[in-house]
Amino acid sequence: MSTEPDEVASRFAEFRRTTAMSGPGGAAVRERAERHRRRTAVLATALAVFALLVTSTTVLAQVRGVDRITPAAEPSPPAGWEQTIRDARIDLSPEKEGNCRGPVLRFRDGQATTESWTYTIEEDFPRLTGDIDRDGRVDYVVSIGCSTPQAVDCAESEEICAARRAAPQAVQLFVLTGEPDDLTTIGGVRVMLSDTEGKGLRITVDADGLIRIEDERLPEQVLTWGYRDGEMQVVKNERFTATPTS
């Protein structure tokens, strides 16, 4: 009588035997790598010239005392992306967790609707960029909220709206990849707010593509999210205890 592991092992052995993989050969690999190297060299030269121009502009701005926030991660997003995404095609279907899951959406002026939901690109929360999935291209971190058409109008029912405002709020950040007018999510980051308007919230993306979430009303806890194994995960959960001062 065969055991379960034997049956599985034999199926894999048969799979290995019948799956022919040969590839075009080592010479083709080397030739393609050389083409890629030549393209990269041309691009590197162009970028070096551009970097020289940007550096001189940045130095002048710092001399003038401009408080400039620069993205920690390379490469840089295209100019005007924050406006472009408000009219973008955004595919939310890969994200299976969280409150505002959705299909492929076409946004117009920051909103998209389906039969059951209205999706909104939230303006009140940070919109950030960075190479989150480490593929050398810029990704976008954007908060997208959702509501039903039956959502209560606060002018009609202040009691319900007051209760909703008092309840813990969650923000759904989507990590989006692609071009600003055509994006696909690679995962979501969920943030619980200590205050309903998220005024104490600080979200940053570092040079390693990690998303760090701090709340000044909860200084003892810092969450760091990263892209691992094809999904967004909490990679660090730091809890700080107060140090006695006496």
Add this chain to the structure above:
Amino acid sequence: MTTAERNFDDFYSRHFAGIGVQIAAYLGNRAEAEDITQEAFERAWRRWPRLSRYADPEAWVRTVAYRLAVSRWRRARVAFAYRRQQRAEPVPAPDAEWLDLVAALATLPLRQRRAVVLHYLGDLSVEEIAEREGVAIGTVKSWLHRARGRLAKHLAPDVHSGPDGHPGPDGSSRTDREKALHEH
């Protein structure tokens, strides 16, 4: 041809098929697996002066290939860019048993799927998988145990099988299993 080129070509011919078949099982798509494996070997050639001195350069290429496979967006870009450069090679149509196994693998969580592919097609031991994945040996054993159970259930002989469309013992038809494969 230089010594480095000869060594690399030899490395490629010895390991391409082994890594490619793992990615094919992991992704459930043979053509895409070939593209990704080719991309991984291209990256290896770019680093060959250093990589050739590693104790196990094959492990490096395998890790890169799995990472490429995980990135959905990159998968589409690699296939498109690669196919522009190469003459189309005919890929044999997958047979029913091939489809059954990849459809069964598609039902596993990513880490269980990777562990079982590394074990049965990559010939890695439990200890090697644990080290690679950064987890305890017991965790890998648990993944393999659960994965084998689910695979065995999905791959059990279909005593009621007939023409396509007739349901198997788990209630899913062959059409459902192919659909599960494409939804991955």
